[in-house]
Amino acid sequence: MLRLNGVGRRFANNVTALENITTRIEPGAFVVLLGPSGCGKSTLLRILAGLDAPDTGSLTWDDHAPPGPGDIGFVFQDATLLPWASAEANVFLPLRLAGQSFETARPVVRDSLARLGLAGFEQARPAALSGGMRMRVSIARALVSRPKLLLMDEPFAALDEFTRHRLQDDLYALWREARTTIVFVTHSIYEAAYLASRIIVMSPRPGRIAAELTCGLPDTNNRRTDPAYAALTTQVTETLRAVMPA
Amino acid sequence: MTRLERAAPIAFGVLGLLLWQAAVGLMHVPVYVLPGPIAIVAAFWADHASLLVSLLSTLAVTAVALLAAASLGMVLALAMAASRLARAAIQPWAVVLQVTPVVAIAPLIIIWVNQQFAALVVCATIVAFFPVLSNTAAGLAATPPELADLFRLNGATRRQTLFLLRLPAALPYFLAGLRIAGTLALVGAVVAEFVASSGGFASGLAGRILESGYRLEIARMFAALTLLAITGILIYAALGAFERLILRRFGAGPPGDAA
Numbered sequence: 001m002l003r004l005n006g007v008g009r010r011f012a013n014n015v016t017a018l019e020n021i022t023t024r025i026e027p028g029a030f031v032v033l034l035g036p037s038g039c040g041k042s043t044l045l046r047i048l049a050g051l052d053a054p055d056t057g058s059l060t061w062d063d064h065a066p067p068g069p070g071d072i073g074f075v076f077q078d079a080t081l082l083p084w085a086s087a088e089a090n091v092f093l094p095l096r097l098a099g100q101s102f103e104t105a106r107p108v109v110r111d112s113l114a115r116l117g118l119a120g121f122e123q124a125r126p127a128a129l130s131g132g133m134r135m136r137v138s139i140a141r142a143l144v145s146r147p148k149l150l151l152m153d154e155p156f157a158a159l160d161e162f163t164r165h166r167l168q169d170d171l172y173a174l175w176r177e178a179r180t181t182i183v184f185v186t187h188s189i190y191e192a193a194y195l196a197s198r199i200i201v202m203s204p205r206p207g208r209i210a211a212e213l214t215c216g217l218p219d220t221n222n223r224r225t226d227p228a229y230a231a232l233t234t235q236v237t238e239t240l241r242a243v244m245p246a
Numbered sequence: 247m248t249r250l251e252r253a254a255p256i257a258f259g260v261l262g263l264l265l266w267q268a269a270v271g272l273m274h275v276p277v278y279v280l281p282g283p284i285a286i287v288a289a290f291w292a293d294h295a296s297l298l299v300s301l302l303s304t305l306a307v308t309a310v311a312l313l314a315a316a317s318l319g320m321v322l323a324l325a326m327a328a329s330r331l332a333r334a335a336i337q338p339w340a341v342v343l344q345v346t347p348v349v350a351i352a353p354l355i356i357i358w359v360n361q362q363f364a365a366l367v368v369c370a371t372i373v374a375f376f377p378v379l380s381n382t383a384a385g386l387a388a389t390p391p392e393l394a395d396l397f398r399l400n401g402a403t404r405r406q407t408l409f410l411l412r413l414p415a416a417l418p419y420f421l422a423g424l425r426i427a428g429t430l431a432l433v434g435a436v437v438a439e440f441v442a443s444s445g446g447f448a449s450g451l452a453g454r455i456l457e458s459g460y461r462l463e464i465a466r467m468f469a470a471l472t473l474l475a476i477t478g479i480l481i482y483a484a485l486g487a488f489e490r491l492i493l494r495r496f497g498a499g500p501p502g503d504a505a
């Protein structure tokens with residue numbers, strides 16, 4: 001999908017957020033960025049999205065074409081929905097910005113909502129939805145334009161454990177079905193182990209790649225209780241311990 | 247708010263009126279110094295036609311000034327949001343107009359604008375537009391950055407970002423500014439009327455107040471003042487209701503109709 005060649009980012013206040021990030025995001029991968037607060041994970045996602053530019057190094061897209069509008073879906077930590085618009089109107093937004101009429105887009109919008117389990121909530125305003133459902137709307141909105149790359153910045157961090165597990169399950173199922181390339185930022189070892197096909201562990205500031213783990217648990221229905229999952233979380237924990245300063 | 251809390255201000259007001267009436271009666275205060283509430287109501291009733299016609303005149307100035315202030319505030323806020331240069335050019339002058347007492351510039355305006363009604367509207371607008379401008383500008387600047395990023399990622403044009411994101415996000419701010427502007431427009435209208443009445447213009451409530459003062463009809467003066475206060479409260483409440491109505495309805499329609 002794309003290659004990062006020695007990407008670095010230093011802000012005007014002399015904070016070096018990222019230093020010499022070199023890696024590759026394979027098409028269809030579920031890459032999880034795991035690292036402590038302030039290590040530059042959000043900065044890296046913004047650079048991948050083209051919302052920020054690296055000061056050193058570069059990004060190379062496989063087809064040599066930088067992504068255009070709608071090629072990248074972004075899910076923020078908060079659902080960031082338009083509070084005055086219905087669930088349906090929020091999901092329609094990316095298509096609307098691309099110039100589609102609601103009549104044309106309606107089936108796609110409905111389908112995207114239904115995939116996230118929101119059939120029947122099309123007309124609901126964000127204030128009437130729970131935190132988990134708002135996040136579902138946000139994911140439906142990010143997927144509606146069929147992006148090549150889906151970027152998610154700690155999307156489930158603000159949710160309770162039960163809701164988080166449900167959303168992890170559903171996101172994993174969506175990824176397994178559609179194989180959209182995903183880069184997912186989290187603080188949680190368990191979330192990383194459960195979702196990732198590859199984990200990139202980042203060091204504290206300035207953010208560098210401290211370790212990379214190729215994982216990929218077996219595609220069983222009860223992966224959370226699978227011994228392989230427990231083994232993987234142990235492995236990630238040990239990697240973190242080796243990497244983080246005491 | 248409990249029912250008791252809702253009733254409290256009314257009960258307090260009624261109690262105050264009773265005490266006032268009792269004190270005026272018991273201490274034999276002359277009516278040309280301080281009339282009691284009953285005398286004020288009687289004075290209103292004796293002259294209600296003239297007082298209400300004057301109120302209408304003041305209200306007409308207030309309403310036109312409020313509309314002008316809303317449009318002017320909105321347009322200037324948009325200009326300031328659209329360009330940094332416009333912001334730099336407009337902001338200090340808006341503040342200058344805001345800090346200059348309208349009583350001080352009203353005589354000039356009344357000389358320059360030699361149509362009385364228009365002159366009053368100009369004065370009241372100067373008083374009222376600032377909260378609309380500053381609130382709307384704050385609302386336009388307070389667009390959540392993540393939503394702005396989302397619009398960018400999806401290739402939104404400036405126009406789309408303005409109509410689908412920034413303006414709707416600024417609407418609650420605009421409406422709050424409008425509510426303040428409503429009462430300020432009334433204040434501005436009355437102040438301008440006071441200044442204009444020295445030039446012979448006396449069709450508004452300020453004219454009645456001055457006139458009552460010359461004739462020592464203090465009860466009538468109080469009646470006009472009370473009318474003014476009630477009007478101010480009603481304007482505030484009406485704009486508050488308008489604000490809630492718009493905010494409740496806004497966006498509830500089908501997704502196609504946001505812009």
Ligand SMILES: Nc1ncnc2c1ncn2[C@@H]1O[C@H](COP(=O)(O)OP(=O)(O)OP(=O)(O)O)[C@@H](O)[C@H]1O
Pocket residue numbers: 011012013015016017035036037038039040041042043044205
């Ligand atoms: N626009 C900016 N200007 C200056 N410094 C910034 C800017 N954005 C981020 N930083 C700094 O860069 C560092 C990395 O920030 P970033 O938000 O990428 O970290 P993060 O890994 O996402 O942290 P968290 O887990 O808390 O979200 C931080 O020290 C932050 O203060």
Ligand SMILES: [Mg+2]
Pocket residue numbers: 041042043153
């Ligand atoms: Mg972050």
